[in-house]
Every structure is written in C-alpha cells, then in structure tokens.
Amino acid sequence: MSTLYRKYRPKLWSEVVGQNHIKLTLQREIETGRLAHAFLFSGSRGIGKTTLARLVAKSVNCIKRTPDTSEPCGECDSCREITEGHSIDVLEIDAASHTGVDNVRESIIDSARFLPTKNKFKVFIIDEVHMLSTGAFNALLKTLEEPPAYVIFILATTELQKLPETIISRCQRFDFKKVNIEDIVKRLRTIADEEKIKIDKKVLEQIAYRSEGGLRDAEGLLGQIFSMGVKEITEKEASLVLPRSDFSAVAKILEFITQKNLKDALIFLNNLVEEGVDLIKLTEDIIELSRLILLTKLSNELGKLSFAVDEKLLKEIMKFAKIFSVPQLMKIIETFLEQKRHLRASHVPQLPLEMALVTLIPETLSPIAIVEATFTPSQQQVQSEPAPIHVTSKPVLSELETKKEEKKIEKPIEVTASEPTGAPLSFDKIKEKWDHFLKKVQEYNHSLPLILRMSQPVGVRGRAVQICVKYAFHQDKLSELKMRSLAEKAMTEVLGETAFIEVVLGDDKAPVIVQIATEPVAPSTDTLVNDLAAAFGGQVVG
Structure with a gap:
C-alpha cells in the first residue's frame, strides 16, 4: 500500500x-x-x-x-x-x-x-x-x-x-512558497473523503499547523492517523499520533503569568507532564502564541499573517493583547526561547519550563503571609542589641609565642560580631525597592538572584533587613560570606543607606538570625591578630 x-x-x-x-x-x-x-x-x-x-x-x-x-x-x-x-x-x-x-x-x-x-x-x-x-x-x-x-x-x-x-x-x-493553512486543510479534507474516513476539523487544523506549510508532511501525518484503522477520528484518537499540546493549555499558562500565580502555574505544568504532553511542542506553542499576541498588539493586520485560528483562540489573543505590554511579551518569548535550548539536556524534563515560570513570576515566591506576622520584630527587639563578645588572648598567646617570639600582645583583643545599629530602616521602602534589589544583585552574581526570588523581606531590625527563606540550604547559601556581602552591597546601593542582612528560616518558630556588616573593617597587618580573629569567627574592631 x-x-x-x-x-x-x-x-x-x-x-x-x-x-x-x-x-x-x-x-x-x-x-x-x-x-x-x-x-x-x-x-x-x-x-x-x-x-x-x-x-x-x-x-x-x-x-x-x-x-x-x-x-x-x-x-x-x-x-x-x-x-x-x-x-x-x-x-x-x-x-x-x-x-x-x-x-x-x-x-x-x-x-x-x-x-x-x-x-x-x-x-x-x-x-x-x-x-x-x-x-x-x-x-x-x-x-x-x-x-x-x-x-x-x-x-x-x-x-x-x-x-x-x-x-x-x-x-x-x-x-516556491509554503502552502497556507486553509489550503492544506481543504486538501486533507478531500483525501479523508476519498478514503471514506470521518475526521474532526480541529485534527486537520492541528496537522496543518504542525506541517509548517509542507503539504507532503501534512499528508504523511494524516496517513499515520489513518493507519490506526479507525473510521471516525476525534482529537482523542489523533493525540496518539500527534504530539500532545494545544493552545488552550498555552493560554492557561499565560493566564497564570498575568495573575502572577506561580503555585498554580507549576502544578498545571506538572499535570501536563503527567498527561504526556510533548514539552518541546508546548514550548514552541507558548512562543508562537506569544508571538501572535505581540503581532496583534502591534497591529491587527499583522496577526492575520499567521495561521488561521478558531474563534475561541482569537478571543484569547485579543484579551491577552490588552493585558500584556510589548516589553512583557518580548520577555516571555526571550525566556522560553532560552529555556528551550536546555529541554533535551535536562535530566528533569520540565525543569527548564519551571525555571522560565519562576523567572517570569517572581512576585509570588514569597513565604506565606503568616511568616511576615511571625517575624515582624517588636519595638523592644529593635532597640535590643547583643552584647559584644570579649575574647581574652592571653591563654592563646602562651602557645603561639613559642612559634612567634617577636609578636607580643599587651592587652586583650576585643572581637565583636557586627551589629545593626543606627536609625531603623523603612520596611515600606524595602518592599518598594525589592525588585530593583533583585536586578542589582544580578549584576554581581547570577545564581544568588534565584535564591532571593524564592525569599521575601518580612521585617526590619534597626538597620538590618530580615529576609525569610523556606529551605535550610537556602539559608546556608545566603549565610556564606561571599553571598551575604554581595547581597548587603546591593541592598545598600538600592536603599542609598547602610543596610545589613538577617536570614530567617520560614519553618522555624525561633528564627536563626545572621548579621553581617556592610562595610568590612580593613584587615589588620598583624598576622597573629588575624589568626585569632579567624579562630573565633569574628572581626578585629578598632
């Protein structure tokens, strides 16, 4: 045959x-x-x-x-x-x-x-x-x-x-030009009638779209569907041959983006994966639909240059064209184009698309609202300051002097953790500048913003910004000297005033507070003093 x-x-x-x-x-x-x-x-x-x-x-x-x-x-x-x-x-x-x-x-x-x-x-x-x-x-x-x-x-x-x-x-x-969608659908309908097979019009439109203007490819796909031996073909039967993805699912994802609803977007995406959706095709459809919305927003005539869409989808396109701005649509297209390159290499198939959604919906990554109430500091907490840590160096010197006789310390050395002193910061200002802060951090480090997008400022304590994270490994990462220094540097530049960082864990009843000074003290030239500071995890003061 x-x-x-x-x-x-x-x-x-x-x-x-x-x-x-x-x-x-x-x-x-x-x-x-x-x-x-x-x-x-x-x-x-x-x-x-x-x-x-x-x-x-x-x-x-x-x-x-x-x-x-x-x-x-x-x-x-x-x-x-x-x-x-x-x-x-x-x-x-x-x-x-x-x-x-x-x-x-x-x-x-x-x-x-x-x-x-x-x-x-x-x-x-x-x-x-x-x-x-x-x-x-x-x-x-x-x-x-x-x-x-x-x-x-x-x-x-x-x-x-x-x-x-x-x-x-x-x-x-x-x-030669590519064959337009309407002509392909008519040709496929003629073949189906000749073969005496009843087939849903939406299936023919999907075949025509996926053929990308190639009539031979469209007839090849139709032949694969006919080979199932069914005399009446609906979208359900065709889905066994055609890659699973449709524009209704894409429209739903775009709707989650407009609502800034990351949680439901990720759940919906993973449900699609469980149903066997072709993620590469889904990504291509997201890009194509975003392109159509962009063209429609620029000019109604430009949208007609693409393939014919049904009335329901056309309404969705017109709706999104009113919601999205041109920069937003460009950002969506750029993000999914970038993540499409990683789909085949990712050991978790949906991870690149999840990363795309996290990038496009950063506002919804904050902890639950109760966290803010739990960790908002009281006035007494704001005024309270931890006492300096005094470290007497004499016992240690007795051991070190045998190796470095010329190094002598005449008085105890005071090593203290940096404290968030000074006039309190404005929490409203911090929330207002949070997006700017994330962008500023990205200039210094590309991995740090991913963690910060999954965190949220929940309060201030003096000049310290309290940032709440959900996971312990995020707390550990932000507590690293390099990461904390970069975050504090960015926060200070965005606010225009000295700021500290305190990291709290969202699931802890008594949050662990990490305090860092924004302006590190110049290192001492005395090697023995530096050794002592490193041994006790502090900094030399004065």
Missing part, C-alpha cells in the same frame, strides 16, 4: 495546491510552446517542486495534448510511464547521491547527446542540486547553457544559497 502523499500526488495542473504564481507561468509557456531550456525550482521541502517538474515533463511529452492547453491527458503511454516513473526519456537524478564529476558526465552530459527514445523531449530532473561538487557544477555549465533543442533541465533545491551564481544565471528561476 502506497503512502498518501504518493497516492494522491497531483497528476494534473488543476490538482496542484498553492503555487499559483508558478503554475500560471509554466502553463502559459507550455501552451505557447515558448519553454525555457532550464528551470530552477527553489523552496522548502514538501511544497511541490518535484510534482511540478513531473507535470512539466508530462505536459511537453503528452501525445494527446492539444496545443492550446497545458493539461496532460494522463492516459497516453507517455503520461502513464512518467506517472509510474518508468519513462526512459524523463530522468530523475538525486544529486545527494551522485555528487561527483563522473556522475554528471555519465548520467547527464553523455545522455543528453542522444535523442529521446519515444518522446518529443528528454527531461532531466535533478533533485537537491546544491549537493553537487564544484567540479560537477563546472562540468555541467556548458551543457546547461547550450543544451540540445530536445533537452529540458529542471533543477530543484532546498538551499538556493549554496548554488553557484553561474548556475542560477543560466536557469529560469521559480521560488
């Missing part, structure tokens, strides 16, 4: 779908007898290049065709042989497997010297001609420029830019 695209390959000019700008020109040349000696067909795969080449060969060699028409009869020996691929005067050559000079000389140049065996014209159809070597192109030049009167060359390529200008200039060039 032949595949659908071979079974229903157009045998007449009237059956060709799309490419009207090329059909009319070729038909007129055939009717008037003013044919070029060489044609160049360029365009993407599966849009009719080889089909039209065969139709040209059939029309010029059809015995029963009248001079004033271009349609071949399809019944004479010549037409049947060309249709079945048996004609010795119509040679189809795959340049991808015949790339060398010897192949061109044997298959084309030498053969072109002999008259057609049965037909009026000898037609050479060279597919994927861009695959020929430089030597093969040079060998073909002379024959292509001045072929015998009975020879017609038809070159087909998907990569026109790889052809030498000397080849292009010797041919009559035709650029």
